[in-house]
Amino acid sequence: MAESLQDIQKRIQSTRKTSNITKAMQMVSAAKLGKQEQLNKGFQVYSAKVREMVVHLAQTQLALLEDSDMIGTNSPSNIDFHDMLIERPVKKTGYIIISSDTGLAGAYNSSVIKTTIDMIQRDHQSPDEYIFMAIGRTAADFFKNRGMNIAYELDNLSDQPAFDEVRGIARQIVEMYKNEVFDEVYLCYNHHINTITFQYRAEKVLPLTDLDISEAEKLDFDTDYIYEPSKEEILDILLPQYAESLLYGAILDAKTAEHAARMTAMQGATDNAKQIIDDLSIKYNRARQAAITEEITEIIGGSEGLK
Amino acid sequence: MAEMRVQIVAPSGVIYDHRASMVSARAIDGDISILPNHTPIILPLTIHAVRIKRISIDAEDWVAVNGGVLEVRNNVCSIVADSAERARDIDIERAFEEKHRAEESMKRLSGIKANLEYKRASISLHKALNRINVSKNKRV
Numbered sequence: 001m002a003e004s005l006q007d008i009q010k011r012i013q014s015t016r017k018t019s020n021i022t023k024a025m026q027m028v029s030a031a032k033l034g035k036q037e038q039l040n041k042g043f044q045v046y047s048a049k050v051r052e053m054v055v056h057l058a059q060t061q062l063a064l065l066e067d068s069d070m071i072g073t074n075s076p077s078n079i080d081f082h083d084m085l086i087e088r089p090v091k092k093t094g095y096i097i098i099s100s101d102t103g104l105a106g107a108y109n110s111s112v113i114k115t116t117i118d119m120i121q122r123d124h125q126s127p128d129e130y131i132f133m134a135i136g137r138t139a140a141d142f143f144k145n146r147g148m149n150i151a152y153e154l155d156n157l158s159d160q161p162a163f164d165e166v167r168g169i170a171r172q173i174v175e176m177y178k179n180e181v182f183d184e185v186y187l188c189y190n191h192h193i194n195t196i197t198f199q200y201r202a203e204k205v206l207p208l209t210d211l212d213i214s215e216a217e218k219l220d221f222d223t224d225y226i227y228e229p230s231k232e233e234i235l236d237i238l239l240p241q242y243a244e245s246l247l248y249g250a251i252l253d254a255k256t257a258e259h260a261a262r263m264t265a266m267q268g269a270t271d272n273a274k275q276i277i278d279d280l281s282i283k284y285n286r287a288r289q290a291a292i293t294e295e296i297t298e299i300i301g302g303s304e305g306l307k
Numbered sequence: 308m309a310e311m312r313v314q315i316v317a318p319s320g321v322i323y324d325h326r327a328s329m330v331s332a333r334a335i336d337g338d339i340s341i342l343p344n345h346t347p348i349i350l351p352l353t354i355h356a357v358r359i360k361r362i363s364i365d366a367e368d369w370v371a372v373n374g375g376v377l378e379v380r381n382n383v384c385s386i387v388a389d390s391a392e393r394a395r396d397i398d399i400e401r402a403f404e405e406k407h408r409a410e411e412s413m414k415r416l417s418g419i420k421a422n423l424e425y426k427r428a429s430i431s432l433h434k435a436l437n438r439i440n441v442s443k444n445k446r447v
Contacts, residue, residue: 042320049316049387053378057349163318163389228334228350237351238376241389248318 005291008284012277019273025104026266032159033195033259039160040252047245054242055211057227057235058085083178084239087207092129094151094182095120096173096205096247098189098254099136101156106265108190108198108258109138115200116188131182133173135251151176159255163244166251170244177206187250192257196264205246208239309343310362312383315370317391323370329360330384332377345379352377354433356441357386369394371441373434397442406435 315323333355375388409432
């Protein structure tokens with residue numbers, strides 16, 4: 001007998017305790033995931049609205065940008081393009097990496113960090129060309145431990161982050177972009193597809209180049225709009241709000257993926273624990289049976305000897 | 308009676324969606340009232356109360372709006388703000404707490420007026436006062 005009956009029993013008990021914990025964590029994550037999906041639904045309405053307004057207001061500027069792209073000449077200098085719309089030569093790229101604060105979320109964190117690093121190594125030659133901003137402690141610690149400098153760090157987001165929590169970093173990033181700390185910004189995060197899958201995404205947030213003129217034409221706005229005080233001044237207010245909503249949307253998306261990943265990981269752990277308990281139970285029963293057989297053999301042997 | 312739809316949207320979802328006969332708000336250069344069938348307009352708002360005269364009941368709804376943009380199109384008045392709260396949803400104690408905190412930090416930072424943090428504190432004081440003011444106009 002390799003292990004005593006008691007040893008096996010202890011192992012079964014401790015595995016069972018662990019599986020209770022992972023099961024509880026799985027259920028907590030499932031509840032959070034449900035709440036998060038609700039929040040996302042509300043936010044969709046908001047982001048669609050903001051985007052619609054931005055597209056509408058920026059329509060003329062976008063049309064001109066598109067034309068100048070096609071001709072390949074510089075845009076006419078008499079028009080004051082909003083600096084968040086215009087692309088400038090890229091000297092430095094900012095990467096915002098969204099990770100989680102805590103572990104036990106399966107491959108969630110490692111996948112976002114690894115894919116980002118791969119992408120950066122492919123796209124850049126020297127470390128002077130990029131700068132990191134980390135949301136979530138895991139990514140922040142990872143880059144700090146490797147001596148890479150982080151321009152901004154945001155930890156301890158709540159499970160259902162409020163817009164206010166994100167506004168600080170969004171402002172900061174827009175500010176840094178305007179001060180030409182970097183010339184473009186990418187958001188790197190895991191996009192939530194469904195409960196068991198997420199997909200890595202790197203999206204360009206600044207300059208706001210994903211706005212499309214055809215979208216505005218589709219919406220077909222009235223021409224006789226009143227703009228108070230002027231289109232440009234409204235854009236000044238609306239564009240930062242749009243950038244903030246992009247960032248907030250990505251964080252919500254990443255959080256959803258995080259809860260889903262944690263739920264799946266914990267489900268896997270619970271299943272594995274169950275498998276171990278089953279195996280150990282079989283082992284335990286065999287050992288018990290062996291002990292009984294041995295005892296019987298001894299008794300029979302003993303009684304034979306008495307004859 | 309002429310009517311329009313009023314919709315207030317914040318990142319947390321649709322805050323308000325009702326039919327109304329009048330909307331009053333404060334734009335950056337003064338107060339504005341929107342009546343049904345208004346011509347299409349877009350204008351930014353300041354941190355202030357938005358008052359909506361309802362069609363079905365003889366009452367006004369107050370909503371605290373932190374800036375944002377108001378747009379009228381197809382007889383729908385939509386306000387998109389980065390935060391908005393109806394009078395009945397406002398946590399008055401928290402608003403007072405925020406007011407107190409903002410005042411404290413303004414006191415601490417006074418003297419260095421150009422300070423960014425001073426500005427930030429005065430904005431949050433403004434928001435808190437707005438919310439307190441709005442929540443006083445709760446319908447019962």
